[in-house]
Amino acid sequence: MRKLLLVITGFYCLLNICFAQDSVPKLTGNxxxxxxxxxxxxDLKLENIPHLEDYYIRLNKGMNVLNWKSLDGKGFLLHASVEYDKDSFQTGESMAYYFLDNTRKRKYLPNNLEVKYVGKFPVVKDTLNDNYMLSDWKGNIAFNSYSLRTDGAQSSWYPILYDIKKDLPYDNITYDINVSCIDCKVLYVNGSAPLNSNKGQFESKNPVPINLYCGDFKYKEIDSIYFLNPDLNKNQLDSLGRDIDKYKKYYQQTFAIPYKDAFTLIHTTPLSKRNAWSFASFPSVVNIGFGKYGLQLYLDSANRLTIAHELAHYYFGNYRKFNDVLGDMMLEGFTEYTGMQLMRNLISPNIYNKILTQKINILKDFQAVPFGKIKVSSDFQNRELYVYYYAPVIFTAIEKIIGTDNMNSWLKNILNNKEKTTNYAFLSGTLKNVIGEQKFAEIESQLLTSDISKSNAIELISK
Ligand SMILES: [Zn+2]
Incomplete structure (x- = not known):
């Protein structure tokens, strides 16, 4: 995801940064x-649950649970325990539930689970008279009076299983669910086509994060792209559709990996005055913002990096997932770097240079811990600056040394490598694969482990 305003609110927005799931649970119900x-x-069922010894089931804090039920055997109600301290998932939207077996010492996880719950959330009718939220963010369950917006992971609006040992959330799942919304005209469940109705059955056999966008709005289908609640006219939408197609083809060619799937672009407005951002949740991208921060932002040459970045998440975050402490940096850093390359090659070298200069300027007073010395995520000090500014500047400096062809080979290596843990050894190993030990040692000492890596990078870029 990419924020448009440098509003550092403490609410950070992450894609799922973990790994492909071994087995895929299915969500059914109403x-x-x-x-x-x-x-x-x-009233939902989570079916085909993998056998995990240590897990949590995350569910949004605003959901009041009637009961949890194991559907194994004849079925029985479960006593749920809650972990309050150890599961800090991003901004803490969710509660971490688990069940104990009869020994009360080990966790119990049924193969099929049912949960019934009710949640009620503030409805923001306007952004006047202090009737709005101070901040809105990706994991918010957002009712803005004409629609409901949820993401498919962080908000945990549905029960999301999390494997503690592997640091792996099961938030890409299949579903067959019935959705009704008495005051909606359009229903959208990620991975399905939107429906002009206030009730419908939705099914996806492809595992996806189940983000929702339902409400009283219109949608258009143009050249196999669904535009939900678009705030652009027909000509502008045609133009944006052509741009998206061009960007997808560029990435496909760069990485030699097909950019598949129908695509849905959702526009909505935030519950706060000052936030505007986009996030990717394939096959959809969600744009949240008022006025010039709506979809027209994607048509503005200087701001096309926003949509270029989200589309690049198809590869970094969707095709290739990341975990471990550097996972967040790689997820956003490589995505941003890739989007910047698109800007240089397809839009304008001048705009690319401006973006790069702006990043360097913003880093002026930032003391970055190099990748090789990051032990915990708090070592980033300022996540926003680290992953969206420092990381792409370091990658640009590496590109200066090894050239764009080698850089693309490195990115392809990262995308196609099957290693499960994306730590520093992974980062350096994939680079060594492309440029060899000797060249790598030079880069490592200057840019990956040096305490003055930022200055070294800026010097290299400015040469
Ligand atoms: Zn991003």
Whole structure:
């Protein structure tokens, strides 16, 4: 995801940065929504649950649970325990539930689980008279009076299984769910086509993060792209559709990996005055912002990096997932770097130079810990600056030394490498594969382990 305003709110927005799941759970059941009431009522089953010894099931804090039920055997109600301290998932939207077996010493996880719950959330009708949220963010369950927006991971609006040992959330799952929303005109469940109705059955056999966008709005389908609640006219949408197609083809050619799937672009407005951002949740990208921060931002040459970045997440975050402490940096850093390359090659070298200069300027007073010395995520000090500014500047400096062809080979190596843990050894190993030990040693000492890596990078770039 990429923020448009440098508003550092402490609410950070992450894609799923972990690994491909071994088995894929399926969500079934019923969801009732009211966008006027700000309510979600769910009667859901999570089926085909993998056998895990140590896990949590994350569910949004605003959801009041009627009961959890094991559907194994004849079925029985479960006593749920909650871990309050150890599961800090991003901004803490969710509660971490688990069940104990009869010994009360080990965790128990049924193969099939049912949960019924009700949640009610604030409905922001306007951004006047202090009737709005101070901040809005990706993991918010957001009712803005004409729609409901959720992401498919961080918000945990549905039960999301998390494997503690592997640091792996099961948030790419299949589904067959019935959605009804008494005051909606359009329903969208990620991975399905939007529906002009206030109720419908939605099914996806492809595992996806299940983000929702339902409400009283219109949608258009142009050249196999669904535009939900677009704030552009027909000509502008045609133009944006052509751009998206061009960007997808560019990435496909660069990485030699097909850019598949129908694509949905969702526009909506935030519950706060000052936030504007986009996030990718393939096959959809969500744009959140008022006025010039709406979809027209993607048409503005100087700001096309925003949509270029989100589309690059198809590869970094969707095709290739990242974990471990450097995972977040690689996820956003490589995505941003890749988007910047698109800007240079397809839009304008001048704009690319401006973006790079702006990044360097913003880093002026930032003391960055080099990649090789990051032990915990708090070593980033300022995540925003580290992953969206420092990391792409370091990658640009590496490109200066090894050239764009080698850089692309490195990126392809990262995308196609099957290694499960994306730590420093992974980062350096994939680079060594491309340029050899000797060249790598030179780069490592200057840019990956040096305490003055930032200055070294800026010097290299300025040469
Ligand atoms: Zn991003």
């Amino acid at each position: 969801i009732k929504i009211s966008i006027k009431e700000g309510s979600i009522e769910s």
